Amino acid sequence: MKPAPGAPAPDFEATVVEGTREGRVKLSDLRGEKVVLVFYPKDSTPGCTLQACALRDGWEEIRGKARIFGVSADGVKSHQNFIRKRELPYPLIADEDRGICGAYGVWVEKSFMGRKFMGIERTTFVIGADGRISAVLEKVSPPKHLALLKEALA
Numbered sequence: 001m002k003p004a005p006g007a008p009a010p011d012f013e014a015t016v017v018e019g020t021r022e023g024r025v026k027l028s029d030l031r032g033e034k035v036v037l038v039f040y041p042k043d044s045t046p047g048c049t050l051q052a053c054a055l056r057d058g059w060e061e062i063r064g065k066a067r068i069f070g071v072s073a074d075g076v077k078s079h080q081n082f083i084r085k086r087e088l089p090y091p092l093i094a095d096e097d098r099g100i101c102g103a104y105g106v107w108v109e110k111s112f113m114g115r116k117f118m119g120i121e122r123t124t125f126v127i128g129a130d131g132r133i134s135a136v137l138e139k140v141s142p143p144k145h146l147a148l149l150k151e152a153l154a
Contacts, residue, residue: 002105009127010103017079018091034066035127043082051142065153
């Protein structure tokens, strides 16, 4: 179940990739700052690339308004390649065990061409400086994501 606006954001600690560097990030260490978690299905797929590049292209409009992280179940190497190839200005969290996805309720059963499978539902969480969810953008169309995120950060 997804945490709703007003609920405390589930804490986590995970591997984060920024450029070619990797490190660790713990959500509770970012308390006092607005944080955005952009959950997306998979690096380098058409919809995810469109969404990531829109964030990159609109970076000057959202930069400084929050700490923004992309989150998927892809590994460090995949994230490094995606960041390098698409020149992404924001870090990506490698949630390979899908623990963060589970905590945020975005690891769900999906269906495509009659086939059912588990995957990440494209969802963005805006977390206030107080550690509570302030907005949830669900099942967002990649081309519309940036405009909705700007509105949520205003």
